[in-house]
Amino acid sequence: MDDLDFRLLAYSAHFGEGDEWRARVILGREAPPEALAWLRRQRLGRATGPVRLPADNKLGILPRVVVPVVYQNVRFGYLWLIDADGSLSDEQLELASAAAVDAGAICFRDRVVSQLRTAREGELVRDLFSEDEQVRGMASARLVEGGLFASRGDVTVVVARPLAAGAEGVGVDEDDRIALQIALDTVSARLGDRGSLRLVRPDHVVLVVPSVTLRRSPEVPDALRTTSLERLGRSTKWRDVHVATGSPAHRLDDAVTSYTQALDALRVAEVVPSFAPLVAHEALGIYALLAAQPFDQLGTYGVHPSVRRLLEADRELFITAELYLDRAGDARTTAIELGLHRASVYHRVRRIEDVTGLDLSDGQHRLLLHLGIKVSRLLGLA
Numbered sequence: 001m002d003d004l005d006f007r008l009l010a011y012s013a014h015f016g017e018g019d020e021w022r023a024r025v026i027l028g029r030e031a032p033p034e035a036l037a038w039l040r041r042q043r044l045g046r047a048t049g050p051v052r053l054p055a056d057n058k059l060g061i062l063p064r065v066v067v068p069v070v071y072q073n074v075r076f077g078y079l080w081l082i083d084a085d086g087s088l089s090d091e092q093l094e095l096a097s098a099a100a101v102d103a104g105a106i107c108f109r110d111r112v113v114s115q116l117r118t119a120r121e122g123e124l125v126r127d128l129f130s131e132d133e134q135v136r137g138m139a140s141a142r143l144v145e146g147g148l149f150a151s152r153g154d155v156t157v158v159v160a161r162p163l164a165a166g167a168e169g170v171g172v173d174e175d176d177r178i179a180l181q182i183a184l185d186t187v188s189a190r191l192g193d194r195g196s197l198r199l200v201r202p203d204h205v206v207l208v209v210p211s212v213t214l215r216r217s218p219e220v221p222d223a224l225r226t227t228s229l230e231r232l233g234r235s236t237k238w239r240d241v242h243v244a245t246g247s248p249a250h251r252l253d254d255a256v257t258s259y260t261q262a263l264d265a266l267r268v269a270e271v272v273p274s275f276a277p278l279v280a281h282e283a284l285g286i287y288a289l290l291a292a293q294p295f296d297q298l299g300t301y302g303v304h305p306s307v308r309r310l311l312e313a314d315r316e317l318f319i320t321a322e323l324y325l326d327r328a329g330d331a332r333t334t335a336i337e338l339g340l341h342r343a344s345v346y347h348r349v350r351r352i353e354d355v356t357g358l359d360l361s362d363g364q365h366r367l368l369l370h371l372g373i374k375v376s377r378l379l380g381l382a
Helices: 020-028 033-041 090-128 133-145 174-190 210-216 220-230 252-271 284-290 295-302 305-313 315-326 331-338 342-356 361-376
Strands: 051-053 065-071 075-080 155-164 197-200 207-208 238-245 278-280
Touching: 065 090, 075 090, 090 133, 090 197, 090 207, 090 252, 133 252, 155 174, 155 210, 155 220, 155 252, 174 197, 174 207, 174 220, 207 210, 207 220, 210 220, 210 284, 220 238, 220 278, 238 252, 252 278, 252 284, 252 361, 284 361, 305 315, 305 342, 305 361, 315 331, 315 342, 315 361, 331 342
Parallel strands: 238 278
Antiparallel strands: 051 065, 065 075, 155 207, 155 238, 197 207
16 A cells, blocks of 8 residues: 555555566555656546556556545545456455555544644644743653653754745745645654654744764754755755754753754854854854854944954955964964965964054954954854
8 A cells, every 4th residue: 555655555465476566666665766657647646446557567567456545535545456367356346445445544543643743742842942941841741751752861953944045035934834844754754753853933943852863863954954955846935954953952841952052053054154054053163152142232242343443454364363363373274274375374463463453462362353253254244
């Protein structure tokens, strides 16, 4: 039995002659690509009862009967029976139809249970990120006690958000959220039952996983990004999807901290492209501290006049100052990365000191300039 996309749901033992298609479907869990076009030509979506399909020697398909799996007027997939010699009687086809109805009832029940579980999970995960500590504690307990999440020590939050390609004001609409929901569900399914928690927010999706899962499967953030891009489709609306990972939280009811850190990391990645498209809060360095502050306050207090003078004077000097300070004042390394002679770096450092009025041999002055440069990056001034 297949679902509506011809992915294998279940199969039984087979007696008698089999064919290549059956073997490939069971091994690959879905119809092979070359068979999908053949299946679509059969227009099975219109079928209301058993349909006999002819053989196709080229595809390795024997004659078979397909029975739609329908319950409460909802179509869930197709039940297949190989009938190489056309010997299935009307009575046997009636039995197959009855079995398809039973299968549809099971699918219907599973879908309802899954929808209820997803809705309940969504409510509790929203509470998990509440500002109220008591609400977070109750949500955490219910998620674990209700069998929705297997608590295994530290948890980490992964957040994915699409990045608009064009003008500001482009928002995530309902179709985009559905696409992101499917991507989130796809990645979550790979982690197994109770292996993750999911939440769809207005402009991003959230995945909560045990930290040990990310250590064993570090490809999860990239999988969420690529799957999201696939589901959003080729569009001029979105140019990328950024995925951020918070630092591990010791308990599930502390997951809000990891969530906040992931959002901070997204903010940094949007204005400092070197961190995109996959960014971990633990890799942000000084940006982790700065991003935790409201950006309006950073703009008021964080950019020292000396940094503004450097920005206005010479973009090349600004870049040199940032790299020089990033490399702890190592002129040799700075020269190599800039493709300059070391003497040229020393010359630029003197010019930086002249423009800013700072003494870069003084640790306090270096700190002041370094922080100011990073704040300028966050504010999009540089």
